[in-house]
Every structure is written in C-alpha cells, then in structure tokens.
Amino acid sequence: GESVGLHLPTLSVQEGDNSIINCAYSNSASDYFIWYKQESGKGPQFIIDIRSNMDKRQGQRVTVLLNKTVKHLSLQIAATQPGDSAVYFCAETPMYSGGGADGLTFGKGTHLIIQP
Amino acid sequence: KAGVTQTPRYLIKTRGQQVTLSCSPISGHRSVSWYQQTPGQGLQFLFEYFSETQRNKGNFPGRFSGRQFSNSRSEMNVSTLELGDSALYLCASSWGGYRVREQYFGPGTRLTVT
Numbered sequence: 001g002e003s004v005g006l007h008l009p010t011l012s013v014q015e016g017d018n019s020i021i022n023c024a025y026s027n028s029a030s031d032y033f034i035w036y037k038q039e040s041g042k043g044p045q046f047i048i049d050i051r052s053n054m055d056k057r058q059g060q061r062v063t064v065l066l067n068k069t070v071k072h073l074s075l076q077i078a079a080t081q082p083g084d085s086a087v088y089f090c091a092e093t094p095m096y097s098g099g100g101a102d103g104l105t106f107g108k109g110t111h112l113i114i115q116p
Numbered sequence: 117k118a119g120v121t122q123t124p125r126y127l128i129k130t131r132g133q134q135v136t137l138s139c140s141p142i143s144g145h146r147s148v149s150w151y152q153q154t155p156g157q158g159l160q161f162l163f164e165y166f167s168e169t170q171r172n173k174g175n176f177p178g179r180f181s182g183r184q185f186s187n188s189r190s191e192m193n194v195s196t197l198e199l200g201d202s203a204l205y206l207c208a209s210s211w212g213g214y215r216v217r218e219q220y221f222g223p224g225t226r227l228t229v230t
Contacts, residue, residue: 108155
C-alpha cells in the first residue's frame, strides 16, 4: 500500500546551524501534511501543517516546503537549539477524510541530534 | 492547566493476558483518540471517542477496544495479548474537534508483552 517515509533515520547538526528533515509520500490523493516533534518520554507535538494549495508555510523558526511534483515534504528548522533534539515525523492525509486521525498515514521519524 | 495524563506509564504483560490502559484528557476536552506507536509501523490510529461514543476507528482487530466515561476519561483494552502488541500507546485529547492539529498528546504507556 501507499505510505509516507523519511529519507534518513538520524540527522546530526551543529547547534546554531539550520536543519532540514525530509519526507517522501506516495499517495497522490494526499493534500494535507503535518509535521510532529516527539521528545524522549513524551507524546508527539504538532509543529506545523500545510495544504497542497501551498508550496511553503512558515512558523516560528520552522518552515515547511511542499513539492507536489516529486511528492516531497521538508521541515526546515532555523538556528537549531539543544531543545530541538527530538524525533520528527511527518503525516499525510487526503482532506476529503476531514483532516481527522483515521485518514492519516504517519512516517516513522528522523532523530535529530544537536551537537554542541 | 494539566496536560493529558496516561496510566500506567509502563506495563509488562504475558501473551494471552489482557490489559487496560487509562487516559485522562485535558480539562474541558471531550474527544480522546488512541494511537499505537511501534518502531516498525510508526504511529497508527486506533480509535476516537467523543461524548462516550466511538466516533472513528482505525484498522485494528477487535481485540482492541475502548470506552469513554461521562467525565471524558477513556480506557482502552487489549485482550488476548500477542507479542506484536508491544508498543507505546498514546492518547490525545481535543475540545471536540476531529482534526489532528487540535489534539494534545499524553506521554504514553509503554506496553511490553513477553
């Protein structure tokens, strides 16, 4: 079946550098995408979302880019801080599902490690 | 305001047994969703309850069930445990919205089946 995946299981970056976490999706019907952050011992935390009618969306120190042509999603974190250390994973769903959890397909995650 | 709480945080069970996990949502939240998280499958949606009624269900066998009480607290039950049920079980609550961006997750219950 179709699934969402991540290119790298682990990403190590220097504190202060920008981080880019990638995600590929294969369901052509997907038109709503979400990024989550999950710190050790905690549940996932919603970071940012984007709909397919947009190519880019910015939040506080985070930017999500969507390339529908190649079915690729990325999360950029500016000026990475120690508190950014976590597992990041993406999720996708067709909006006809209402944006609810039952329509979501989750990626397995990338572990972001911040080097001092 | 207190966040979503889950009890117990860790649990070890034997194959064939059953288990009940508990979730207390954020005060005022009426929707509770349950998820299973494993290294192999990632995060998968189990079911969602709203006002004591199951509103949505994922693709899991009938061994997985849940309920919600009038105070919005929720429990999930897994009967006849299998080794593959070892996972982190997460619950998430929201005011009543169905959309995932409105959900707040608890820390999870780590279930190990031996």
